[in-house]
Structures are given as C-alpha cells and as structure tokens.
Amino acid sequence: MKFSYKFSNLLGTVYRKGDLLFSPDGSSVISPVGNRITIFDLKNNKSMTLPVESRFNYVTIDISPNGSMLVAINTDGEAHIISLISKVILHKYRFKGCPKRVKFSPDGKYFAVCKGGGVFIFNAPGLQTGNYNPFIMERAFHGATAETTCISWSFDSKLLAVGSKDTTIKIYSLQKSANLRWITLGGHSDVIVACFFENKDYDMYTISKNGRLCVWECTLEPDDWVEWQPPAKKEKSKDSESDSEDDIDIEKIIERTEKQKARAECKLLESDDLLKNDEEEDTIEEENIKKAEIKMLGYKKQATFYLGNEVQKHYKEAKLTAAAYHQDTRILVIGFNIGSFYLYEMPHANLIHSLSISRQRISSIALNSTGDWIAIGCSHAGQLLVWEWQSETYAMKQQGHRTNMNCLAYSPDGQYIVTGGDDGKVKLWNTLSGFCTLTFHEHASSISGVLFSHNRKFVASASLDGTVRAYDLARYRNFRTLTSPRPVQFSCLAIDGSDEFLAAGGQDFFDVYLWSMKLGTLLEILSGHEGPVASLAFNPNPASTELVSASWDKTVKIWNAVENGSAHETIRLIADALCVTYKPNGEEIAVATLDGQITFFECKTARQTGFIEGRNDLGAGRSKTDLITAKKNLQGKAFTTLCYSADGTCILAGGRSKNVCIYNVRESILLKKYEITQNRSLDGVDDVINRKYMSEFGNRALIEHREGGNISLHLPGVRSGDMASRRVKPEVRVLCLQFSPTGQAWAAVTTEGLLIYSLDIGLMFDPFQLELGVTPDTVKETLDERDYAKALMMALKLNEKLLTQQVIETIPYKEIELTTTSMPDIYVEKLLKFIASELESTRHIHFYLLWIEIILTKHGSRINTAPQMPVLLMLHKNMQKKYDDLSRICDFNQYTMNYILRIGELKSAKSISKHSAITIDDESLSDASIERMDTD
Template sequence: MKFAYKFNNLLGTVYRKGDLLFTPDGNSVISPVGNRISIFDLKNNKSTTLPVESRFNYNALDLSPNGCTLIAINEEGEAHMISLISQTVVHKYQFKRKVRSVKFSPDGKHFAVCKENNVVFVFKAPGAFSGEYNAFVMERVFHGAYDETTCLDWSTDSKILAVGSKDMATKLYPLDKWANFRVYSLGNHTDGIIGCFFEEDSYDITTISRNGQTCIWECTIDPKDLIPLDKAPPKKKKRTSSDSDEDNIDATKAIERTEEEITTELSQITVSEPEADTDKVRKLFYKRISRHYLADEVRKDHRDAVLTAAAYQKKTKILITGYSTGAFFIHELPDVNLIHSLSISDQKNFFHSLKFHRDWIALGCGGLGQLLVWEWQSETYVMKQQGHSNNMSCVAYSTDGQLIATGGEDGKVKLWNVHSGFCFITFSEHSNAISAITFSGNKKFVVSASLDGTVRAYDVIRYRNFRTFTSTRPVQFSCVATDSSGEFVAAGGQDILKSIYEILAGHEGPVSDLVFSPIITSTILASVSWDKTLRIWDAIEKGSSHEIIEFTADCICVAFRPDGQDVAIATLDGNISIFNVKTSNQVATVEGRNDLGSGRSDTDLITAKSPCRPNLLPVCVTRLMVNAC
C-alpha cells in the first residue's frame, strides 16, 4: 500500500513578520507565516497555505500586477519566484544579503530589490508584458545611497524608481536615459526613511521618516514632459568673442550710414512672430511645499514612540501610519487632514506591516502574532485572527475531525475549524503554559491541563469554562485524558497529591502520558512514565491495583487501539511496542532507531543517552459531571 500526503493548511499562527499583500481584486490577503505563506480568502472566509517551504523565514514579498507571480525573499536573501497558479517555486535566486524590500513596477515589466547595503537591483519580470521568460534577468543596478536602503516605490508610468534609505534621503533613479532627468536626491529629513510614495499620474512624491516627519514634494514637470536622450534637440554652440576680434575688421567693407538711412531700412523690415526656442528643455526639479510632524499626537503619551510602518492609497490619497505604541493614524493628503485614529494594543513594537486596498487596511503584528483587516469607513473588523504568541505545546483533534484544539505556552486554548482554517474561539483562563489538551468523546467539551495547577473544561457549544479542577496542594499538571463516556478525567501532576476522587500511585518517575480505553463500558486507564514502566489501571473499580510492564528505556507516550484490545507505547530509544491489555503479552515491535537517527541533531537536548528527568509525577482521577452544565 502506498501513502500519499499533501500539505493542506497551517494552523496555530497567522502572522510573524514580513510584508502583507492584497491580491489585485482585494478579496484575499497574503501573509508570511515563518517559512511558509498563507492566503486568507476574505470573501469565502477560508484560509490556505501554499505548499512552499523555505529554509528561513520570509520577510519581503510582492505580487505582480496580474496576480500570477509572487516573489518571496527570506531573511538570508534567498528569493523564490512562486507561481500562484501552480503553487510551486519556478525559480530561485540568491542575493547573499538580507533584502529590505521588493516591488513590482505598475506595468509588470520589472521588479526592483533593495538589499541591506546601498545597492538597488532592477530585474526584468518574466511574462507576456516584458517578453522575457527567463527569471531574474538583471536590467539595471543603482548605487548612490550612503546607508542601508529601506523602501521602494515606482511612479505610475514605471519610468522612475524612488528609493528611501537610512541616510535620511530619498533617491530618484530613472529606468531609462532621459535628456531632462538623471539621478535626483530629496533630503530635509532628520531620521531614516520609512516610506516614499508617488502620486497617481504625477511625479509628486511624499516621503516619511522614522520620527514621523512627512515631506510633500512637487515636481516641475509632468510624466509626458520626459524627453528621451536620443530625441533631445541638439544644443547650439554659443559664439565666443575675444578682444582680438575687434582688430580683425575689414575697413574696406565697413560703411558708415546716417540716422535717416537706418530709420528707412528698419521701416522696410516686416514684423514676424518670434520662433520657438527649441534648445530650451524643461528639467526635472522638486520643491518642498509642506512639512508635517505626524508623531506629535502619539508622543504626548509616549515619548519614545516611533513610526514603524506606512501605506498610501494613490487613488484616494489616503495615508496610513502605524506606530510602535499600537496606534495608527489615517490622513488625507496633500493637506494632511486627520480622518481617523485608533489604538489597537499597548504592546511596544506593535506594527510590522501595513497594506491598504480601497477601504480595507491590513495590519500585522509580529509580537502578538496578530493579523487584522479593518474597514476604516465603517470602523469594523473584516477579519481578526491571532495565533499563539509563544510556542504551541499540545494539539488535539475532535472525534469527528472537524475541530482542532491547540494549547500554547501563552496559557491560551484555541479552537480551529479544519475546513476554513480560522480560529473561532480563544479561552484565556489559564495563567500558565498549557501542558495537555483533549476532546471528550461526544465533542461537547474540551479539557486542558496547565502548569498553573488547574484542569479546566470548556463548553464547545456555549464557549465558556464550566468546570475547573485543582488539587488540595499546588501542583503542576503535565498530561490529561478523558474516558469515552465523558464522565471521568485523569490528570498527571509533578508532585504527590491528596485525594481528589482517586489517586493512582505507583510510578516512580514523571508520568509522560496517559489515556483511557476507547470502550464505552470500560474504565481502564493506561499510563507510561519515565521510570521505564507501563501501568494498566482499572481506575474506578480496583483503584490502585494495576498491571506493570517494564521497558529498557523511558516511555514517552501511549495510545489504545480503536477496539481497546491492544495498547502501543513509544520509548526514548526509538521503538514502538504493542501489548495486549488483558494478557499483558507483547504483540509486536516497531524498530525506529535507525530511521530517527538520521534526523537527530547533535544539539538535541533529549536523547536516549541523555534524558531529562523531572520529579515524581503520580496520576489523579477526577469525576466530571457533564450533565450539571
């Protein structure tokens, strides 16, 4: 039998760090999630993750104007050209340095990349627009910045490229050679440039620095006034005179005329229109028409607030700025009128990326792992998703496979819909890391165990915490299990417990896992420990009497067969042993040491030779009265 597995979706987190993108139709948001890329369909309320994986996390992304080609660059400078039609990587390119930004030209013929040094590359974009079908064909290389480049923007006619850098200046580079424009520099900022944005159908530009200073520049020419270098009119040579020219006059040809003769000669000359000066070419210059300090309102409450992200909608002339305090402002240009201000979080370094499409604003926060899509006119959330802000420690499927419950070290329990990929409820009652989680047999509730010393049961239908179990003495729980009827819950702790309902003592090491028998009429409980033993209990009828099966290595986890006849145990030496529950005889063994050895790193902390051994961890069983809810 052959098994074929296909990657479908990524759950547990929605955003980490990097550029957010809207698709050309505005119905989907593309978000980098570590070393993968997720697409959130806002119209159909569904999310998918591309079957593309990088060795390092993605941080710079951009989408072609036709929405077919995605360029994603990771933190080490490795670029992937991804086809969204086939969802495969069609080409790779190594920049060998961290890339700050990547941007397609509006006509789709080129894309520009700025590295962490002062170099900007312009490549031909493959496709029907450019007529080039080889990937990463370099067109131009621009030098000129005195510090690291930070941002890019193209003019609407794709003829001029604006590059902002940390040297507090914005450089303008022409893609082709023009007679009245070459390289131009815009200064007057007192901090590094965060964003530079061209106006639509104009070369007017707005530059924003890290301290919130915004400068609006007006260009002296229009896009139609650019003259190619090969079509420029020839320059007339100016006639130079010297003192020696006066001595070279031919005296024989000089005629002295009276005043009356000169007047008569001038009256006979016909007056004609002056000829146009073909040598005069309008050159490109910029004039700063205004300067604004957008961060003053934020710094009234937070003196150390800095601008971290900015986005601009050229058609509506709406500017959005996000700050490290979690606040973002919406202004209307060129008068910089404040339209709306909102504070989402008090966490520092909140915004990592902003993207604007029509009336929707996509906001990403790497610290919280949060992704928001907000409609600024109606002031409502289109989408609000947040993953675990810390590592995810446990996961469980519901019995029908429709839901997934995850527990993280941030103390939160999240429920995810498998088909849509969205988190629809978050429980945050725990005050410490979640160590284990499980669904009941009827999928009506989910039970979680935490290091805060509590075991909590959550109602999946009413979305509330209806039961909380604690020990008589503070203890940290590490594993939990429910029986098939949903009446009993077993939890393992890291200290000796007094009676809750029943204490099953006997393990001499940490209990790593426990599970109830799937048979409805059975109360058999199997537990494994780092004391190299498997113990099979009849938790309710016989109490602490149990069968003991010893192993040669520490036991990690245990699972029952669906019919409840056999039990499988995984040990730290890479083996899986299967035993019959009634006879305690070994049925089969799966050798996995050779397969696991190739994937184990020398820096792994836990191996068969160096296991981690915490304190004694007995098992306690409590009764869960589901009908009381």
C-alpha cells in the first residue's frame, strides 16, 4: 500500500473571516478559510483549496489584475505572495502589527497595505514592473490619526483614498504632483467602512458605519495632471583658499584685511549679477506656470444620502458593515450586521433591490467583473452566497457547520461524505466537487454519529436529543425516526452489512438499542455495560449480524442479538475503551483505550493478537491555559478514533492532537505520521508557551479580565457553549477518521473542518516488477511491432501514467480480448486499476468501457475478491459519475433534438402546403392559356 497521501481539499468550511474576491474573469470566488484559501469555480461547479498553509488565520487578501498572483496577510502580520499558477508561496514578509487591508493598483505595478494609521506602497514583482525582488517599499504615508479601515485606488493608479476610524478620508498621490498638496475629506460622524473612485474620473463615494453616503466631485480632470519636478539645485562656490594663523604679524594682518576688502567688493558686484539672474529665473518660472495653467486637486461634496435610516427604523442597532462598488455599471452594494444587503444605482442612490439572507453580520461583499454576481460572506454563520441580482437567483449557496463537526461517513463508492456537527445538522458533501448537496436539520441537539447505508439509498444519524433518524436520498426527507422507551442520549451508531438492523449506544443509560430498519420497531435492548457506550460496530460481512460494543467500563462485548438475544462475550481491558472498529474481512477488531494503546483481538476466540503503544506518536501539545508542561500533558493523550485501510493491512488513528498516524497491523510499527495543521490560531499546536505570554503572576491567558464587569471564563473548564460571553480559543483535535472505500483517499474531521488527503500518483515513480531493458523507448518499439500484450505489460512495469495511456489507446479495439487473455492475472489487476482511475477524466469513454467489459467477463471470477474490492469500488464510483454527467447532457440533448425535429416537421409541412398551392396556380394558368389559344 502506498502512503504518499497529500492534502487535496478542505470541505465543511466555506468562509471564516477576511475579504472575498472574484477572479479577473469573474467565474471564481476566492475565500479565506482559516489559515487556508479556497477557490470556488462557479462555472465548473468545483472547489479547490490551495496547498498553502499559514501559521495563523488569514485576515485580508487581494488578487493581481492579471490573476496570476495573490497577496494574503494573516493575523500575525505575515504577508505571503502566492502564485496561483504553481500554487506555492513565492515570498514572505513580516509586518510589525496586523495590517487590515491590502489592495493591488489597477495597473498591477503596486499594492498598498493599511497598517495602523499608515499606508505602505510596495512594488509588485512580475513582468509588468520588471522587478522580481519582493516587498520593495515605494512610498509610505502617515496622515491618519487613527487606525485605517479601507483603501481604494483611482483608475490610473495615481491617487489613493484611505479611510480610517477618525471619520476622515485622506487622498494621497503615489507620485509627487504639482496638483496635490494634502487633502482630507470629512463630513462623516462614524467609522469609514469603504471609499470608491469612479471609473475614468477622480470623483468619489465614501460610506461610514452609520449608513451615511457622501458623493464627492473632483475639481481636477485626469488630463490636467502635471507631474512635479524638483528645481535644479545651484552649486555654491567654495573658496579653496585657507588662511593660516600660525604666525601673528601686523604686516600680514594688514595685507589680509586689504585682501578681504577687495574680495568683499568683488562679491558685491557678483551678488548684483546673481540677483539679476534670480529675477530672470523667477520670471521664467512664472511664465511656465501661467502656460501650464496648473489646477489644484480639490473635492466638493455634491450630495449626502442616509442609507441606514430605512433599516434603523426597524432595527435600531443596525450598522453598515461591508460595501462594494462596480465602476462600470455604477452599482453599489451595502451589507448590514442584521444580515440584509441593498443594491443602489449611483450617483443618485436609487434603490434597485434588497434581500435579507440571514440574521448574522455580513462580513464581506464582492462584485465580479461584469457586475452580475454578488458574493456575500457571513463569518459567524460560516456562510458564503453568490447572488445573481438581475434574475434574483443563487449562483452558489454554501454553508458549513456553524460549530464543530463531530463525525463523518463515506458512501460505499467513495463519492459522497456525510457529516454531523454540534449544530444538529447533517450535511452531504460531494468529494469530487467539494460542495454540500444536502442539509438535514431535524435534530435538536448535537450529532454524535452518522453512517451511510450499503445500498446508497439512505443515511442515518444519532443525536444527543434522544432520536436516531434515517434520511431518504431519493426524496430528501426524514422517513424514519427511532426512539427508545425512555429518553436516552445516543453517543454512537452502527448498521449491519445487509442494512436490516440499526444499533445505537447510550451515554447516560448504558444500554445498546437495536431497531429494525424496515419495520422501524425496537427489537432488543442489550444491557450489560456499566459505563457509557463509547463505540459500536457491526461485522462488515453481510451474512453476519455480529455486533461489538466498547464502553468506559473497561470492557468490549461481542453480541449476536438477532440469534442469541442478550447473550454476549466480554473482553476485559486494562483501561477505558474509546473506539472499536472491525477489519474489512470481519475476522479482527481493533480497540483504542485511554492509556494510548491500540489492541487487536480475534473475534471468534476473543484472543489478543497484537497491540500498538501509540501515546508517544500522538505528539505533545500545550494549551495556553495549561498549568503543566507538554511532556506531562502527553501522559493523558489517547486515540479516540480508528479506521482500517481498505485492504486491512494498516490502521489509521487520531485523537486530541494535531497528528494522524498510520500503523502496520501485522508489524505493529508506525509507517507515517501526518500533521494536519500548522495553525497557531488554534490551541494545543505548540509544545512550548512563548515567554511573551508569561508574566510575574503566571500565564496571562489564565488572568481574568474584569473590564466593565465581564469575565473571560465564567466557569472553570468551560470550552464550548455561549461563545459570545466567553473568549474561547478553539483547540486542535481529530474527532473522526475514515478511509475511502476506494483506498485512494482518507478524510479527517478536525477543528478546522473536513480535510481530504488523497494519493498523488502522478509525480511519483513507482515501478512494478521492473526488469533490465524495460525503458520507454523499448516499450514504444514493442508497440510499433504490434506485440500489444508485451508492450502493455512493459508499460505497467514502468508504471508511468502517460506511457501506459499511450499504449492502451494505441491498441485497436478488436485486439482487446486477445491482449487481455494473453496477460497474467497480476497484470490484469494492475490494468483494471489504471483504467478505473483513468475513467474519471478521459474522453474515450466507450473505448475504456470495452476494456472493462472484456476484463470483467474473462477475469471476473478471479478479480471479485476482498483485496480487489477497493479497485471495483473506484471503478463503480467513476462509472456512476460519468453516468450522472452524461445522463443530464443526454436528457437535455434529447429534448433539444425533439424540438428541432418538431420544428423541421412543421417547416416541411408548411413548405409542402405552399408548394401544392403554387402547383394549383400553375395548373389554372395553363388552363387559361389553353382557352385563349382556342379562342384565337
């Protein structure tokens, strides 16, 4: 099994905090998601998270006008220049403090950064500037008396408007100009939220937090701009003569005084000439100024609109929080903290449209290049919307879990993932597109377990509200609600291989409840545990109804309730059991215990077959509020989630740590360890607390701040709940893990969201039974000799994707059967795996389906085994995807063709009727001509 898993995508979180952006073509939305950046492709309906990770959360981003470069700044003041072509960080720069805004100039040569009360202009590296040295400062302005909040460039990149918390807007010139000295715009009584220049003009709009909009008209036209040139400095003549005062002699003194008098007279004559020259130069400068007719830059307030008055009639505490302006269409969009946004047509502020999307604060607004789509982000709700205001429809509507995710489950074909969170919602995610396709919100409390049925027809979820619900994926409804005789908080969930029986374990009452999915009735209550039931698992074999349960009472019980009722076998452990899972063949179970060990047992004999001591592999991590060291804290760490790989040779383990470990089951050794995050905005990532957080009284994070009677931590040990009244820093942890049934990826539910790690086989040379003399040239020579079977086996030995693809597509379809029958089974299995992965992106669908049909027909009996199930599942997943895509296209084309055929029939019928009318007229004319001839 290969372990070159790389981070591929981030699901479950669509927007956290910061600026939203549209790509220059207007088809993609760029959203900061914690310490990562996600790009949502609206045309292709896909999302992609950049393989770039910051040490802290991003707060502001901006994209260059050509779309090739992205500047992102995090909360620690570290700025990253990211290439959107190679998807890597090119340069880094650290500011002292946290900048609030970054903005590229329209010509792409500069970008401005707002930090504190100043604005810093940097040269943008690239072809346009011809300079590739990063972060070369061009200008710096320190005009604001308070913190700057917004920034805007003029269309020609000459002027810069900066708003601040001192309710003023400063106008700066990038280059020194004769037209501009210093301009400050007032007229607002609250914090400036946004300022915008007009297109092809210097007119401006400024908006403050209380909803006041000011329209400013510039007194200077762009053609009147004059660059300032410094006057030439005059070189002063220096006397090279130096007087020595070594000898004091009267005669020498007299001679010296005479010389000084003569020199003074010469200087008087020269000064008169210099004065005449200065007067001539002044007259020349005055004439040049009159000729140039320089106009000074100034602004006049044309109008003031109170956009917040209408909103504040219904909501007195409504504040304007975000705004965006499209220069070409003159559309202004403003958003409020009550979740509503408004569209105005400028410059007269005519209301076009208004909509309330939620009750949460709108954090960011962006408009695409055409002005048709409006992107709106709500940080508190984790919501990202793209609204097409002309048709009043959603181009995209995505929302992650408002609070932490708790659990996940893959669909049998690996195409979908279902997740449950503390917000009581169950969401269905498409792993190929990265979008949420369904949301069920029937639960009233936290979701503790979710699962996918083996026939892909329904999903089930267990919650702390005392219900287990099943949702139909065909009709998108809750068709089954299962409850217990007395209210129980369900902590885990499991379903058998035949989708007949559903089991859930109790957290406050220590029983296991068994229901029938078809009848919806409670079949059995399995009692015997003396502590909360932490985990349940059914035997994956469809012919077996064996159930295993793990509890905090240091026992694992094996049940067969369908056949034997409450009879069970108990396995004693040395610590509390936290998680239990079955091996894919159903012959072995793995149990994670509180002492950091993973123990393996044989199901039939209940005999221990091995164990893994994994506590030291979890890695230490010290929270800012911990009073003990990271090394001491490690003694309390343990694995809380386990999952076997698709072939059962390895096991994936994670817990209250930033590390995910893969172990070999037979050898009981660590194969690879993944660090899921480097985000220092989360707690428990660092092993050592920085000394700047320590004081003479101890850790500053433990000191209560009683400003205005508010206390940061009202209750000791509280880490969730009312986040508004307690300043709680989220802690890094892995809550659930699962391998994809195809074996090509695994998913982890973490504090940051749903992380997907997949195999990247394109950049890795991994030969298979390579022999001497097998090279790409010899493969092509063998292919030219039409020895197709040998060429294909040689290509599979090299295991290079492009070469294998070339060989397969060169073989004629009539030779497929002969080629596959003359190959050994081991090469046929490798060939099927390659075709299954290639089917996802290829255009030659029918050609590859012919290969699949012949391979499954000739070798199906030998391929249909447990080790080959991941390949068959991946094949089924990709074929299902192609079927879904093509069926929609074919249905659309079918209706289009029927319409065209119907139009053709109508046109042909109309032409026939017209032709018949013409022939009748011709016959009547011929009859009339014959009668005339007879009369003549």
